[in-house]
Amino acid sequence: MTAxxxxxxxxxxxxxxxxxxxxxxxxxxxxxxxxxxAVGPDAPLLARTGGGMIWVAALLAALLPIDRLVRPDLDxxxxxxxxxxxxxxxxxxxxxxxxxAIGFGLPLLIxxxxxxxxxxxxxxxxxxLAAGLAIAIPALASLAVLSAALTANLKGxxxxxxxxxxxxxxxxxxxGAGMLDPSGRGAMKLLxxxxxxxxxxxxxxxxxxxxxxxx
Amino acid sequence: MSAHPRAGGMTALLRLDRVACIRGDRLLFxxxxxxxxxxxxxxxxxxxxxxxxxxxxxxxGLLRAAAGTVERYxxxxxxDENAALDTELPLRRALDFWARIDTVDGHSVDxxxxxxxxxxxxxxxxxMLSTGQRKRAAMVRVIASxxxxxLLDEPANGMDDAAQARLVAAIAKHRANGGAVLxxxxxxxxxxxxxxxxxxxxx
Numbered sequence: 514m515t516a517x518x519x520x521x522x523x524x525x526x527x528x529x530x531x532x533x534x535x536x537x538x539x540x541x542x543x544x545x546x547x548x549x550x551a552v553g554p555d556a557p558l559l560a561r562t563g564g565g566m567i568w569v570a571a572l573l574a575a576l577l578p579i580d581r582l583v584r585p586d587l588d589x590x591x592x593x594x595x596x597x598x599x600x601x602x603x604x605x606x607x608x609x610x611x612x613x614a615i616g617f618g619l620p621l622l623i624x625x626x627x628x629x630x631x632x633x634x635x636x637x638x639x640x641x642l643a644a645g646l647a648i649a650i651p652a653l654a655s656l657a658v659l660s661a662a663l664t665a666n667l668k669g670x671x672x673x674x675x676x677x678x679x680x681x682x683x684x685x686x687x688x689g690a691g692m693l694d695p696s697g698r699g700a701m702k703l704l705x706x707x708x709x710x711x712x713x714x715x716x717x718x719x720x721x722x723x724x725x726x727x728x
Numbered sequence: 729m730s731a732h733p734r735a736g737g738m739t740a741l742l743r744l745d746r747v748a749c750i751r752g753d754r755l756l757f758x759x760x761x762x763x764x765x766x767x768x769x770x771x772x773x774x775x776x777x778x779x780x781x782x783x784x785x786x787x788x789g790l791l792r793a794a795a796g797t798v799e800r801y802x803x804x805x806x807x808d809e810n811a812a813l814d815t816e817l818p819l820r821r822a823l824d825f826w827a828r829i830d831t832v833d834g835h836s837v838d839x840x841x842x843x844x845x846x847x848x849x850x851x852x853x854x855x856m857l858s859t860g861q862r863k864r865a866a867m868v869r870v871i872a873s874x875x876x877x878x879l880l881d882e883p884a885n886g887m888d889d890a891a892q893a894r895l896v897a898a899i900a901k902h903r904a905n906g907g908a909v910l911x912x913x914x915x916x917x918x919x920x921x922x923x924x925x926x927x928x929x930x931x
Contacts, residue, residue: 519828523814530816590810597788597806597879598829727790 563632655715
């Protein structure tokens, strides 16, 4: 247990170290800032489309750090040492997913407030967005760690990583953005189910990918 | 053949039985058997590319043997070309991380740091250390882990004479305490009472 906590804190420290904490947040806010310039400052239009834009930005923000989730540990031999120590790859993957969920999820939820203001979202919609993102964050972290593990020994892996997880993330986009639609009553449950599925599969799939890195 | 690891008064820590290793489409070695008992040290020698590092990784369980069985009866600690220490952290904190992973306390880190004479560098970021100093730091991690099986792949690379002498002393102490060492190196480091296995002669 001590070992797991040490590993979790190490990942979190590396995620937040040297200002990297603000990188996904800045990216998220950048998209929210750029969007009104692109579609024009029409408040009703922004209010209608902004929620979907926030979901797209959140997905891309989760993908932003995938080149430093697994690859540095692989190159430095940290993953080998943990394996020699007898730590199962699935456990390493689960800890990494947890650390990434906190590492990018918490700042993202905080950044939601200014982003929603920029996109003319009212308070009721902000609440729905926050609930939806909170449900989706473990699954987004799961997908990010999975694609990071799959592409860790490829050159330019992070670009491919994005392509890999996009199809898997589409259901969450549909249900997450669907929660904003007044007629989308079941969207939250479907989002929860999708998120649960991806979060549960994540450690096993990413663990298998970590094992594959050693061969 | 069916000898129990504790039979005959000898306690086997590591046993490889008719192991084969294939890298890419090359057979590096096959039918390789070895047993390390408590207090044993085995020197793997041979030219580059004969599979010394691969054998270490097979023994560590990081590489699957193409044939044969590998059994470790105790925990193992590994040194290879990567120090696996976070370069942005001061040396002491980077070592403390592994102490927590190995669930040993700070005192064993202190003792290991003293053994490799790294105390003056404890607050220096790992990224600022030289190759030899980093190897000594990796050695501290191995010593502090308390693992009975040491798998050392070129542990003396970049070490000066004084550091090598400390490495030799640490290995001798480890063997005296009932540990075993599998050492891959181009030269025998001046270790006494050393069994050797020439992988170049197997091919």
